Amino acid sequence: MDIKSTNLVVGAGFSGAVIANLIAGELGESVLVIDKKNHIAGNCYDFRDKNGIMIHKYGSHIFHTNSEKVWAYMKKFTDFNTYMHKVVGYLDGIETHIPFNFNTLYDVFPESFARRLEEKLLDVFEINTKVPILEFQKQDDDDLKFLANYVYEKIFLHYTTKQWGVSPQDVDDAVTARVPVYLSKDNRYFQDKYQGIPLEGYTKVVERMLDNKNITLKLGTDYKDLKDKGFKRIFYTGPIDEFYDYKFGQLPYRSVNFKFETYDKEYYQSSACVNYPCNYDFTRIHEYKYYLDDKSDKTVIAKEYSEFFELGKNERYYPIPKEENDALYNKYLEESKKDANVYFLGRLGDYKYYNMDRAIERAIEVFEEVCK
Numbered sequence: 001m002d003i004k005s006t007n008l009v010v011g012a013g014f015s016g017a018v019i020a021n022l023i024a025g026e027l028g029e030s031v032l033v034i035d036k037k038n039h040i041a042g043n044c045y046d047f048r049d050k051n052g053i054m055i056h057k058y059g060s061h062i063f064h065t066n067s068e069k070v071w072a073y074m075k076k077f078t079d080f081n082t083y084m085h086k087v088v089g090y091l092d093g094i095e096t097h098i099p100f101n102f103n104t105l106y107d108v109f110p111e112s113f114a115r116r117l118e119e120k121l122l123d124v125f126e127i128n129t130k131v132p133i134l135e136f137q138k139q140d141d142d143d144l145k146f147l148a149n150y151v152y153e154k155i156f157l158h159y160t161t162k163q164w165g166v167s168p169q170d171v172d173d174a175v176t177a178r179v180p181v182y183l184s185k186d187n188r189y190f191q192d193k194y195q196g197i198p199l200e201g202y203t204k205v206v207e208r209m210l211d212n213k214n215i216t217l218k219l220g221t222d223y224k225d226l227k228d229k230g231f232k233r234i235f236y237t238g239p240i241d242e243f244y245d246y247k248f249g250q251l252p253y254r255s256v257n258f259k260f261e262t263y264d265k266e267y268y269q270s271s272a273c274v275n276y277p278c279n280y281d282f283t284r285i286h287e288y289k290y291y292l293d294d295k296s297d298k299t300v301i302a303k304e305y306s307e308f309f310e311l312g313k314n315e316r317y318y319p320i321p322k323e324e325n326d327a328l329y330n331k332y333l334e335e336s337k338k339d340a341n342v343y344f345l346g347r348l349g350d351y352k353y354y355n356m357d358r359a360i361e362r363a364i365e366v367f368e369e370v371c372k
Contacts, residue, residue, distance in 0.1 A: 009033045010223045011237030013042020014356055015346035017209040018073075018363035019235050024214035027371060031214060032231075034221040036238075040210065043315070044202040044356065051262070051296045053289045054201050058315070059256060059304060060273055060286045061202060064192040065357030071194045073360065077208040080196030083291060085189045087284075089275035091154045098275055099130070099189070100151050101182040108150075117147055121183055130180035151181055159277035163306045164254060164320070172321035192357075197291045233370065234339075237346035239316060240332045248331045251351055253309035253316040258286075258302040268301045281305065319351045326351075343370055 007023050009016045012035040020031045039045050043058040062085040065071055074080075089098040096107035106114045120143055125131055133156050137148040152168075156179050160168045188195075198205050210217055223238065236243055241251045259282075272290035276282065282303040289299055309316050319325070329351040336344055345366050347354050354362065 006231055007031045007233045007235065008226065008229075008231040009235045009237070011035055011042065011346060011348075012037075012040040012206065012210065012217065012219070013237060013346065013359075014044060014206065015042075015237040015349070015359045015363045016235065017041075017206045018360050019345070019367050020215055021209040021212065022364065022367040023371060024212040026367075028214060029232075030216070031212075032216050032218065032226075033210060034218045034223065034226065036220065036222055038220050039203070040217070040219070041203045041206040043317070044206070046201040046203050048201075049300065051298045051300065053294045053296055053298075053300050054292050055260075055288050055300060056202075056286070056291075057258075058317075059258060059302070060288075060291070061356065062190070062195065062197065062291075063356055064190040064195040065355075066192045066194070067357055067361055069364070070357045070360050073364065074198075074205070077205045078198040078200065080194075081199055081292065082195075083197050084195050085273070086187050086271055087189045087273045087275060088271050089155070089277055089284075090279060091277070095270065095274075097187045098155065099180055099182045100155055101187065102185045103187060105147075117143055120144055121147075125183050128184045128186070130182050133179050133181065136181050153278075155179065155277050159275065159283060162281070162283050165306065165308055170322075172323075199292070201292075232341065234342045235366070236342060236344050237349050239348040240329070240336065240344050240351060243342075243344075244332055244335055247335075248328060250311065251328055251332075252320045252322075252325055254318040254320060255307050255309040255314040256317050257305045257307055257314065259305065260300060260302050262298055262300050264298055266297065266299060268299050316348060319347065319353055321353070 007029055009020045009031055012033050016033060017040070020033050023029050024031045044061050045058060046054055046056045049055050062083070063074070063080065087098045088095050091108050094108055096104045102118055105117055109117065120141055124139065124144070133152055137152060139145055139148060157168060160171055164171050239251065241248070268287050269285060272287055273284055275284045282305050284304050286302045286304065287299060289296060307314065336342060343366055344350060345362055346359055350362070
């Protein structure tokens, strides 16, 4: 392989796999893809266990998008089932729908009170709209104030504290906006036009993206071992602060620890994802066989515990959106402008919370900006 005419892609998750696929397929150029992990697909990595259940190693991943472009691109590599994600949670011991919607309202309150609240809500807000919880708290009506405080405490307060490790007042608005009250009877967690799980899993999708004669894949490989080799272009999907040896300091992340358990029963819980906003020290329980309707006498669950990222101890999951963190990231972004042939993308490279479809879209954008 002629290094000087080769593109280096660091990271074999969706961001890296998409841009490698486009360079190799559309430009016919050689691409070396490396990853420190011993598997492809990054945090979307899944596999079938000995029970025949497709396990998402790093937490549940549900593909959803409104982008025709992203959907058409993904369909080149996989078919999807028609799974639409629904999340339930326990509020005062009652299993009900999350986000809080009109069905939740009637689950947790007496019917006459729920009806009164519904009428008042529709006097103030449009039906089928999502109202961020902190905006929802600004109501003058006593009943709506009560409801806002109920939702804030039972769904938002304790769950946010567990998930982010700080009180809600210290969490950025970008996070609070993702915890709405949904004025609808739609129990789906996502309302995107396209939703589903790849029929053969996410790992198979990435494997097909990388299946090109112009692509060479090396796992268990650190960028530091290759960084002075003189590549034509470098697309870096790893942490931007690590690329620059933390010269301005570490960017903070939240991490997640999953405790896997196997049970001799067909199902453990009523749906794929059950949230525990006010109880226990884990945030939610995932049950994987729901995603592809896997048949087995056993079932596998994972209890999800949130924690701060510590270098060398756990994985980076969620960039923490705060003003000072954005300022630190911008220092690295300015530094990156000195490297003419290095391009950053992905959650870690851009220090942004991306859903899968946005990560794919961003990789397509970088390809079109840089390579065409």
